[in-house]
Amino acid sequence: MDSVRSERPGAGQRIPMALKILIAGGFGVGKTTLVGAVSEIRPLQTEEVLSSAGEDTDDVSGVEAKTTTTVAMDFGRITINEDLQVYLFGTPGQDRFWFLWDELAFGALGAVVLADTRRLADCFPSVDYFETRRTPFVVGVNCFDGKQLHSPASVRNALDLDPDVPVVLCDARDRQSGKDLLIALVEHVAKRRVVAA
Amino acid sequence: MAADTPGHDWLDMDAGPVVRPYTVTGGRVRPATGFDLVAFVVAAPLDRVDAAQLQPEHRAIIEVAQRPVAVAELSARVDLALGVVRVLLGDLLGAGLVVSYEPQPAAALPNYDILQAVVNGLRAL
Numbered sequence: 287m288d289s290v291r292s293e294r295p296g297a298g299q300r301i302p303m304a305l306k307i308l309i310a311g312g313f314g315v316g317k318t319t320l321v322g323a324v325s326e327i328r329p330l331q332t333e334e335v336l337s338s339a340g341e342d343t344d345d346v347s348g349v350e351a352k353t354t355t356t357v358a359m360d361f362g363r364i365t366i367n368e369d370l371q372v373y374l375f376g377t378p379g380q381d382r383f384w385f386l387w388d389e390l391a392f393g394a395l396g397a398v399v400l401a402d403t404r405r406l407a408d409c410f411p412s413v414d415y416f417e418t419r420r421t422p423f424v425v426g427v428n429c430f431d432g433k434q435l436h437s438p439a440s441v442r443n444a445l446d447l448d449p450d451v452p453v454v455l456c457d458a459r460d461r462q463s464g465k466d467l468l469i470a471l472v473e474h475v476a477k478r479r480v481v482a483a
Numbered sequence: 484m485a486a487d488t489p490g491h492d493w494l495d496m497d498a499g500p501v502v503r504p505y506t507v508t509g510g511r512v513r514p515a516t517g518f519d520l521v522a523f524v525v526a527a528p529l530d531r532v533d534a535a536q537l538q539p540e541h542r543a544i545i546e547v548a549q550r551p552v553a554v555a556e557l558s559a560r561v562d563l564a565l566g567v568v569r570v571l572l573g574d575l576l577g578a579g580l581v582v583s584y585e586p587q588p589a590a591a592l593p594n595y596d597i598l599q600a601v602v603n604g605l606r607a608l
Contacts, residue, residue, distance in 0.1 A: 299525055299550070304553055324608075335504045389520065468605055
Protein backbone atom coordinates (compact mmCIF):
# COMPACT_ATOMS: atom_id res chain seq x y z
CA MET A 287 0.00 0.00 0.00
CA ASP A 288 1.26 3.43 -0.71
CA SER A 289 -1.43 5.26 1.20
CA VAL A 290 1.03 5.83 4.01
CA ARG A 291 3.36 7.67 1.70
CA SER A 292 4.02 11.05 3.17
CA GLU A 293 6.33 12.88 0.80
CA ARG A 294 5.24 16.13 -0.77
CA PRO A 295 3.02 15.95 -3.85
CA GLY A 296 5.17 15.94 -6.93
CA ALA A 297 8.21 14.56 -5.17
CA GLY A 298 10.35 12.82 -7.74
CA GLN A 299 8.62 14.47 -10.71
CA ARG A 300 10.62 16.71 -12.97
CA ILE A 301 9.40 20.27 -12.88
CA PRO A 302 10.19 22.06 -16.14
CA MET A 303 11.34 25.64 -16.27
CA ALA A 304 8.83 27.83 -18.07
CA LEU A 305 9.82 30.96 -19.95
CA LYS A 306 7.16 33.51 -20.73
CA ILE A 307 7.09 35.51 -23.95
CA LEU A 308 4.43 38.12 -24.65
CA ILE A 309 2.86 38.74 -28.03
CA ALA A 310 1.63 42.33 -28.08
CA GLY A 311 0.31 44.85 -30.56
CA GLY A 312 -2.90 46.55 -31.50
CA PHE A 313 -6.32 44.97 -31.83
CA GLY A 314 -6.61 42.70 -34.86
CA VAL A 315 -2.91 42.79 -35.76
CA GLY A 316 -2.55 38.99 -35.68
CA LYS A 317 -1.44 38.19 -32.12
CA THR A 318 -3.61 35.13 -31.73
CA THR A 319 -2.74 34.04 -35.26
CA LEU A 320 0.95 34.17 -34.39
CA VAL A 321 0.45 32.24 -31.15
CA GLY A 322 -1.47 29.59 -33.09
CA ALA A 323 1.15 29.39 -35.84
CA VAL A 324 4.02 28.48 -33.51
CA SER A 325 2.30 26.75 -30.59
CA GLU A 326 2.48 22.96 -30.35
CA ILE A 327 -1.00 22.93 -28.85
CA ARG A 328 -4.13 24.55 -30.15
CA PRO A 329 -4.08 27.95 -28.44
CA LEU A 330 -5.75 27.81 -25.07
CA GLN A 331 -7.66 30.55 -23.43
CA THR A 332 -7.67 31.59 -19.83
CA GLU A 333 -9.90 34.24 -18.39
CA GLU A 334 -9.35 36.81 -15.77
CA VAL A 335 -12.43 38.13 -14.05
CA LEU A 336 -12.45 41.82 -13.39
CA SER A 337 -14.69 42.93 -10.65
CA SER A 338 -15.47 46.34 -9.31
CA ALA A 339 -14.61 45.06 -5.86
CA GLY A 340 -10.98 45.58 -4.95
CA GLU A 341 -8.58 42.96 -3.76
CA ASP A 342 -9.14 43.97 -0.17
CA THR A 343 -12.73 42.90 -0.39
CA ASP A 344 -13.17 39.39 0.84
CA ASP A 345 -16.67 39.61 2.09
CA VAL A 346 -19.25 37.12 0.94
CA SER A 347 -22.04 39.62 1.37
CA GLY A 348 -20.57 41.84 -1.35
CA VAL A 349 -20.51 39.24 -4.07
CA GLU A 350 -23.96 39.74 -5.44
CA ALA A 351 -23.48 43.45 -5.91
CA LYS A 352 -20.34 43.26 -8.00
CA THR A 353 -20.28 43.77 -11.69
CA THR A 354 -17.89 41.47 -13.46
CA THR A 355 -16.23 41.46 -16.83
CA THR A 356 -14.04 38.74 -18.17
CA VAL A 357 -10.93 39.29 -20.24
CA ALA A 358 -9.70 36.38 -22.30
CA MET A 359 -6.01 35.75 -22.80
CA ASP A 360 -4.86 33.38 -25.51
CA PHE A 361 -1.73 31.41 -25.02
CA GLY A 362 0.28 28.62 -26.53
CA ARG A 363 3.19 26.41 -25.59
CA ILE A 364 6.44 25.26 -27.16
CA THR A 365 8.37 22.43 -25.52
CA ILE A 366 12.09 22.96 -26.03
CA ASN A 367 13.06 19.86 -24.06
CA GLU A 368 11.76 18.02 -21.02
CA ASP A 369 13.15 20.66 -18.70
CA LEU A 370 12.31 23.78 -20.66
CA GLN A 371 9.05 25.15 -22.01
CA VAL A 372 8.15 28.45 -23.62
CA TYR A 373 4.72 29.93 -23.03
CA LEU A 374 3.45 32.55 -25.45
CA PHE A 375 0.81 34.91 -24.14
CA GLY A 376 -1.18 37.21 -26.37
CA THR A 377 -1.86 40.46 -24.54
CA PRO A 378 -5.41 41.78 -24.34
CA GLY A 379 -5.93 44.25 -27.17
CA GLN A 380 -7.81 46.95 -25.33
CA ASP A 381 -6.13 49.65 -23.32
CA ARG A 382 -8.46 49.40 -20.39
CA PHE A 383 -6.89 46.07 -19.47
CA TRP A 384 -3.46 47.52 -18.77
CA PHE A 385 -3.36 46.18 -15.26
CA LEU A 386 -3.39 42.66 -16.72
CA TRP A 387 -0.27 43.50 -18.65
CA ASP A 388 1.62 43.92 -15.40
CA GLU A 389 0.84 40.37 -14.44
CA LEU A 390 1.71 39.11 -17.91
CA ALA A 391 4.95 41.08 -18.07
CA PHE A 392 6.07 40.04 -14.60
CA GLY A 393 9.10 37.81 -15.07
CA ALA A 394 8.65 37.68 -18.84
CA LEU A 395 11.70 36.90 -20.92
CA GLY A 396 10.65 39.45 -23.51
CA ALA A 397 7.99 40.48 -25.98
CA VAL A 398 7.16 40.50 -29.65
CA VAL A 399 5.32 43.66 -30.69
CA LEU A 400 3.37 43.04 -33.86
CA ALA A 401 2.90 46.07 -36.07
CA ASP A 402 0.58 46.65 -39.00
CA THR A 403 2.01 49.42 -41.16
CA ARG A 404 -1.49 50.51 -42.15
CA ARG A 405 -2.21 51.28 -38.49
CA LEU A 406 1.22 51.76 -37.04
CA ALA A 407 0.02 53.96 -34.18
CA ASP A 408 -1.83 50.95 -32.74
CA CYS A 409 1.45 49.51 -31.50
CA PHE A 410 2.74 52.70 -29.85
CA PRO A 411 1.25 51.82 -26.44
CA SER A 412 2.94 48.39 -26.49
CA VAL A 413 6.31 49.87 -27.47
CA ASP A 414 5.97 52.50 -24.74
CA TYR A 415 5.03 49.92 -22.17
CA PHE A 416 7.99 47.63 -22.80
CA GLU A 417 10.45 50.52 -23.08
CA THR A 418 9.27 51.88 -19.75
CA ARG A 419 9.50 48.49 -18.08
CA ARG A 420 12.82 47.74 -19.78
CA THR A 421 11.39 44.50 -21.07
CA PRO A 422 13.39 43.37 -24.12
CA PHE A 423 11.28 43.31 -27.28
CA VAL A 424 11.44 42.93 -31.02
CA VAL A 425 9.04 44.49 -33.52
CA GLY A 426 7.48 42.16 -36.06
CA VAL A 427 6.06 43.97 -39.06
CA ASN A 428 3.18 41.79 -40.13
CA CYS A 429 2.99 41.79 -43.91
CA PHE A 430 -0.65 41.09 -44.59
CA ASP A 431 -1.21 39.23 -47.83
CA GLY A 432 2.51 39.33 -48.49
CA LYS A 433 2.41 43.08 -49.00
CA GLN A 434 5.33 45.01 -47.66
CA LEU A 435 4.24 48.61 -47.55
CA HIS A 436 7.17 49.99 -45.59
CA SER A 437 10.77 49.04 -45.03
CA PRO A 438 11.97 47.96 -41.58
CA ALA A 439 14.06 51.15 -41.49
CA SER A 440 11.06 53.39 -41.98
CA VAL A 441 9.13 51.48 -39.29
CA ARG A 442 12.08 51.89 -36.95
CA ASN A 443 12.07 55.64 -37.62
CA ALA A 444 8.34 55.98 -37.24
CA LEU A 445 8.44 54.16 -33.88
CA ASP A 446 11.58 56.01 -32.77
CA LEU A 447 13.12 52.74 -31.62
CA ASP A 448 16.49 52.33 -29.98
CA PRO A 449 18.99 51.21 -32.60
CA ASP A 450 19.49 47.79 -30.98
CA VAL A 451 15.79 46.81 -31.11
CA PRO A 452 15.37 44.30 -33.95
CA VAL A 453 12.71 45.03 -36.55
CA VAL A 454 11.72 41.93 -38.51
CA LEU A 455 9.32 41.53 -41.42
CA CYS A 456 7.00 38.62 -40.77
CA ASP A 457 3.86 36.77 -41.70
CA ALA A 458 1.95 35.94 -38.50
CA ARG A 459 0.23 33.01 -40.21
CA ASP A 460 3.47 31.31 -41.11
CA ARG A 461 5.11 28.96 -38.61
CA GLN A 462 8.65 29.46 -39.88
CA SER A 463 8.21 33.21 -39.88
CA GLY A 464 6.88 33.09 -36.32
CA LYS A 465 9.81 30.95 -35.21
CA ASP A 466 12.22 33.46 -36.78
CA LEU A 467 10.58 36.24 -34.77
CA LEU A 468 10.99 34.32 -31.52
CA ILE A 469 14.59 33.46 -32.36
CA ALA A 470 15.28 37.15 -33.05
CA LEU A 471 13.81 37.98 -29.64
CA VAL A 472 15.77 35.37 -27.68
CA GLU A 473 19.01 36.32 -29.44
CA HIS A 474 18.26 39.96 -28.62
CA VAL A 475 17.76 39.03 -24.95
CA ALA A 476 21.01 37.06 -24.95
CA LYS A 477 22.89 39.98 -26.49
CA ARG A 478 21.56 42.37 -23.86
CA ARG A 479 22.69 39.97 -21.15
CA VAL A 480 26.19 39.88 -22.56
CA VAL A 481 26.34 43.67 -22.86
CA ALA A 482 25.02 44.09 -19.33
CA ALA A 483 27.45 41.58 -17.86
CA MET B 484 -12.90 26.98 -24.48
CA ALA B 485 -16.37 25.84 -23.69
CA ALA B 486 -17.57 26.19 -27.28
CA ASP B 487 -17.98 22.43 -27.60
CA THR B 488 -19.90 21.99 -24.37
CA PRO B 489 -22.86 19.66 -24.97
CA GLY B 490 -25.49 21.65 -26.78
CA HIS B 491 -28.28 23.56 -25.19
CA ASP B 492 -30.76 25.50 -27.27
CA TRP B 493 -30.48 28.81 -25.54
CA LEU B 494 -27.42 28.65 -23.32
CA ASP B 495 -24.30 29.19 -25.39
CA MET B 496 -21.16 31.29 -25.23
CA ASP B 497 -23.14 34.40 -26.11
CA ALA B 498 -25.40 33.92 -23.15
CA GLY B 499 -22.45 34.45 -20.82
CA PRO B 500 -21.67 32.43 -17.72
CA VAL B 501 -24.69 30.74 -16.21
CA VAL B 502 -23.05 30.65 -12.80
CA ARG B 503 -21.25 33.71 -11.48
CA PRO B 504 -17.55 32.93 -11.62
CA TYR B 505 -16.82 33.34 -7.91
CA THR B 506 -19.75 31.22 -6.78
CA VAL B 507 -17.46 28.18 -6.69
CA THR B 508 -15.17 29.93 -4.24
CA GLY B 509 -18.00 30.85 -1.92
CA GLY B 510 -17.54 34.47 -2.86
CA ARG B 511 -13.87 34.60 -1.90
CA VAL B 512 -12.09 36.86 -4.36
CA ARG B 513 -8.85 37.56 -2.57
CA PRO B 514 -6.19 35.94 -4.68
CA ALA B 515 -4.04 33.45 -2.88
CA THR B 516 -0.47 34.61 -2.90
CA GLY B 517 1.77 33.20 -5.58
CA PHE B 518 0.51 30.99 -8.38
CA ASP B 519 2.19 32.90 -11.20
CA LEU B 520 0.77 32.21 -14.67
CA VAL B 521 3.71 29.92 -15.38
CA ALA B 522 4.18 28.48 -11.90
CA PHE B 523 3.92 24.70 -12.05
CA VAL B 524 1.62 22.90 -9.68
CA VAL B 525 1.55 19.20 -8.91
CA ALA B 526 -1.17 17.46 -6.94
CA ALA B 527 -1.04 14.58 -4.55
CA PRO B 528 -1.82 11.18 -6.07
CA LEU B 529 -5.56 10.65 -6.46
CA ASP B 530 -5.51 7.65 -4.13
CA ARG B 531 -4.36 9.92 -1.31
CA VAL B 532 -7.21 12.35 -1.80
CA ASP B 533 -10.51 12.02 -0.01
CA ALA B 534 -12.76 13.21 -2.82
CA ALA B 535 -15.78 13.45 -0.54
CA GLN B 536 -14.10 16.32 1.28
CA LEU B 537 -13.69 18.36 -1.86
CA GLN B 538 -15.77 20.41 -4.26
CA PRO B 539 -15.92 19.06 -7.81
CA GLU B 540 -13.75 21.98 -8.94
CA HIS B 541 -11.03 21.08 -6.44
CA ARG B 542 -11.15 17.52 -7.65
CA ALA B 543 -10.95 18.61 -11.30
CA ILE B 544 -7.81 20.59 -10.49
CA ILE B 545 -6.24 17.61 -8.72
CA GLU B 546 -6.98 15.36 -11.69
CA VAL B 547 -5.36 17.73 -14.19
CA ALA B 548 -2.40 18.35 -11.89
CA GLN B 549 -1.42 14.70 -11.53
CA ARG B 550 1.45 15.74 -13.76
CA PRO B 551 3.14 19.13 -13.37
CA VAL B 552 1.02 21.77 -15.12
CA ALA B 553 1.39 25.53 -15.47
CA VAL B 554 -1.27 27.57 -13.69
CA ALA B 555 -2.47 29.25 -16.93
CA GLU B 556 -2.84 25.88 -18.61
CA LEU B 557 -4.61 24.45 -15.58
CA SER B 558 -7.09 27.34 -15.68
CA ALA B 559 -7.80 26.68 -19.36
CA ARG B 560 -8.17 22.94 -18.88
CA VAL B 561 -10.60 23.11 -15.98
CA ASP B 562 -12.34 26.05 -17.69
CA LEU B 563 -12.32 28.31 -14.67
CA ALA B 564 -11.11 31.90 -14.52
CA LEU B 565 -7.56 32.43 -13.28
CA GLY B 566 -8.60 34.24 -10.12
CA VAL B 567 -10.97 31.41 -9.24
CA VAL B 568 -8.32 28.77 -9.86
CA ARG B 569 -5.90 30.67 -7.62
CA VAL B 570 -8.36 30.72 -4.73
CA LEU B 571 -9.02 26.99 -5.14
CA LEU B 572 -5.29 26.26 -5.42
CA GLY B 573 -4.81 28.18 -2.19
CA ASP B 574 -7.28 25.82 -0.51
CA LEU B 575 -5.47 22.78 -1.86
CA LEU B 576 -2.08 24.16 -0.90
CA GLY B 577 -3.35 24.74 2.62
CA ALA B 578 -4.57 21.15 2.76
CA GLY B 579 -1.21 19.85 1.54
CA LEU B 580 -2.78 18.44 -1.60
CA VAL B 581 -0.76 20.45 -4.12
CA VAL B 582 2.72 21.85 -4.30
CA SER B 583 3.52 24.97 -6.32
CA TYR B 584 6.84 25.72 -7.98
CA GLU B 585 7.03 29.43 -8.69
CA PRO B 586 9.19 30.62 -11.60
CA GLN B 587 12.50 32.26 -10.82
CA PRO B 588 12.31 36.01 -10.34
CA ALA B 589 13.16 38.03 -13.44
CA ALA B 590 16.50 39.13 -12.03
CA ALA B 591 17.62 35.52 -11.83
CA LEU B 592 16.33 34.68 -15.25
CA PRO B 593 17.99 32.42 -17.66
CA ASN B 594 21.67 32.35 -18.20
CA TYR B 595 23.23 32.37 -21.62
CA ASP B 596 23.26 28.56 -21.94
CA ILE B 597 19.52 28.35 -21.42
CA LEU B 598 18.87 31.11 -23.96
CA GLN B 599 21.09 29.28 -26.43
CA ALA B 600 19.14 26.08 -25.78
CA VAL B 601 15.91 27.95 -26.56
CA VAL B 602 17.32 29.30 -29.83
CA ASN B 603 18.55 25.84 -30.83
CA GLY B 604 15.26 24.29 -29.82
CA LEU B 605 13.27 26.80 -31.87
CA ARG B 606 15.50 26.22 -34.89
CA ALA B 607 15.00 22.47 -34.59
CA LEU B 608 11.20 22.65 -34.46
